[in-house]
Amino acid sequence: MNLLDAPHGKPLRIVDLAGGENVRRRLMALGFHKGDVVELDGQAILRGPLLVRNCTSDTTVALGRGVAQKVLVEAVHEPA
């Protein structure tokens, strides 16, 4: 699933960064890589951007929906 379909407040692992080279480079420069665990922290109204927090580096970025769509994630199952 991509970030748009992902649940809020749950740990998610990035499985792939799709999209053009520019977007991928930018995301990586901001510390978002394949394999990282992220969490959705909020969303602006009117189909606004998503707040995505990287749980490792504790940095947060706002991603527009077009960009968020290109970040593919899977749910992380925490050990009970």
Next chain:
Amino acid sequence: MSRPEVPTVIFIGQPNSGKSTLFNSIAGPKAETSNFPGTSIKHTHSRVNIEGRLLDIVDLPGTYSLCTSDPAEQVVLTHLFSERPDLIVNVVDASTLSRGLELTLELVELGYPTVVALNMVDVAERKGIELDAAKAERLLGLPVVPTIAAHGRGVRELLDRAFDVLDKGQSLKPLRFSDDVETEVAGVERLLPPGFPIVSNARFTAVKLIETAGHACGDFLGEVEPGLRETVNRAKQAIEKDRGAPAYEVLSAERHHQAMKLAEEASRILHGQRMTWDKKVDAILMHPFFGYVILAVVFLAFFVIIFKVGSPLESLLLGPFNNLKAALSARLGGGLLFYLAEGLIQGVGGGVAIVLPYFLPLLFLMSALEDFGYLARAGFLLDAFMHRIGLHGKSVSPFILGFGCNVPAIVSTRILESHRDRVLTSLLIPFIPCSARTTIVLALIAFYLGPFWAMGFYAVNILVVALVGWAVSRFMKEPSPGLILEIPSLKAPRLSSIVSKTWLQVLSFTKFAWPLLIGGSLVLSLLNYFRADRWINDLLAPLVVKGLGLPHELGVTLVFGFLRKELSLIMMLQALGVDYQSLMTVISREQIIVFTVFISFFIPCLSTFVILWKEIGKKWAFISAGLSIAVALALSWAVRLIL
């Protein structure tokens, strides 16, 4: 090795790492040039004397990595690669250590003498992370000094270590990538042709060739020779085949994992994620409802403060200039000399009376909001609205700045990554009512027709910005890459940092706009002296009288409006030969509205026009002027039709 007389020390760090704060606490108020918010394109350079030792220190814009496609960040690369610094001070935000270290690792690969300032250790502690600087120092092989730049803590030690490195030199060992990657890097390194412009060392050059080849940010490495291009492509393909991902991604991921490992080893988690105060505040600031309420309050407060502070200050400041003018008039009579002196006084006075009262509080508030971290949050909240006009949230802060003065607002569009977004934002900024135009709106519409009319004027104005944006973006369809905006952690703003930021911005604005204001005023005075107003009025009569239904005498104020918008009001009164109180005896309510609408929109003022030309080119400056004239005509006619 012979050292140059004054060593150059470059400050590098990711955005929001507190780099400029640290720089300022060392350079103090002696920094020579600065920049508009978020756009340190012009780097700050300053020579400081620390206990008898001279240093040339340079503050470069924040950059996330040494391989960037962001135009603002590329300045860093150009500077770093063309000028070999004697020392690099790498500022790392301790509270987001693992990401910051990715840049540090690139700097270690670069291999210039480097010291790391592990900044904001207090924020990290609040987050429950205890850092082991000594361990980080061992792992990285370079000095790591914990600092809290905002309080000046650790600065002394940082400088000691820096001098130590300057005196004794330093040899850095880059961390190794995985063997397969290293093999390819070594292959390219071996085949670098003699005479190839090597940046720092052969390995770094090879890594950057693999990482950037085929991408715009490889340009600074010079033309790649055909033979070498093949070697590089082979290396890239080999990596891509092995790993199933593009070479740039593999290299970036390798560093990412090295950095995470380093960060893990050099820090200790004291307690789990707590709901700290900034998280609580953030939840409200970016709340889908309260977030917008707060945003509205912030905007409103902006205007209230600017006009509560600005208006009284303006009249206070203009007083002496008017007295001086009166005195000169008595002494010099009506000769050319008086007109020249009058122009000079009006230019200088206008600068003081506009820059100080309106611009200063605005910049101060902007700096405070920026330091606090609010601008990024406003960008997040307004992104959806900006999409309607073909832009995204990053354009919000240039727009806000535009309410003070369009000139720095246009400069600050440099933060936008795509050229298309920059042009579109710069075209829209001249439609935002700057403080000079707000003065006219207040003086004419609010005073004669009432505050509700003025508010309506503002609402229509914002609507016009939106409509023009929507219309222009139809012609500039190139897809915007979308919003990728870091939301920095909230920081309590510090007065000293805000003041110095404001001061530097006022300074660079003054350097640019004041000469233009003075020049414009001198031209106006000369026009007056040679009685050129009469033929200007005749020339403009078809537009002014037939087109807009305004008195013949007002033609000349349009010319004034181009040179100095805020002067149009005074010139209007002068042209009509009445004083402010009795304006309504010679002109109707409808005419006041038409005049205000037209004068607000019809053309960007001279300073704005010049900065548009400088920043986005002649073509767009003229397009902007044409657009403004078209919008002003359409609006004025609409007003005449409705009223």
